Amino acid sequence: MLSAFSHLKQTIENYHPISSDTWDIVKQCLTSRHVNKGETLYAVGQQPTSFAFIHKGLIRAYVADVEGNEFNKNFFYEGRFPGSMSALIKSETSFLGIQALEDCEIVEIDFKKFRSALFTNSELMRFHIHYLETHWLLEKETKEIGYLQFEAKQRYLKFLDNYKIILPRLAQFHIASYLGITPTQLSRIKKDIKNKTYQHM
Numbered sequence: 001m002l003s004a005f006s007h008l009k010q011t012i013e014n015y016h017p018i019s020s021d022t023w024d025i026v027k028q029c030l031t032s033r034h035v036n037k038g039e040t041l042y043a044v045g046q047q048p049t050s051f052a053f054i055h056k057g058l059i060r061a062y063v064a065d066v067e068g069n070e071f072n073k074n075f076f077y078e079g080r081f082p083g084s085m086s087a088l089i090k091s092e093t094s095f096l097g098i099q100a101l102e103d104c105e106i107v108e109i110d111f112k113k114f115r116s117a118l119f120t121n122s123e124l125m126r127f128h129i130h131y132l133e134t135h136w137l138l139e140k141e142t143k144e145i146g147y148l149q150f151e152a153k154q155r156y157l158k159f160l161d162n163y164k165i166i167l168p169r170l171a172q173f174h175i176a177s178y179l180g181i182t183p184t185q186l187s188r189i190k191k192d193i194k195n196k197t198y199q200h201m
Contacts, residue, residue, distance in 0.1 A: 051083025057104025
């Protein structure tokens, strides 16, 4: 079984190969740790200094309104990199909260060290470009446009397609929060889809 560091190296190389020298540089930025279910990794209103790589587990990113109501913005699973990137880049407090939905094994990545390495190492720079193109341009843009255009039922069907790999691991209220609807509305949508499926059988 892969160790957390080996998993991270393999994931990086899925986007662009790196040399052993580059990996040695990356390792200087890393710390492995366990995060308990329900634990907040990066809190709203705090200034983060790192982001994470998930070796095992499931994590959500959420925002909260002035009344303390939470709204899920994204879900991260094995092989992904949760963090409040805008807060890290701007050296500001975060409007995003990052919380473990399961017991997690993660690698924390020191942002300043990693960013410094990015600007001096062409292999890491290429990895970063490929990762951003895949997840922050192509994937994120498609999701956001779709969710603006679609009604709640269509958003749910799109959610099933985008997150099918982790669907059994997510509580219904977390899915409803992501879709911007109540758990009761989600139940109605699921019932409607089920009934229409039966009608076409």
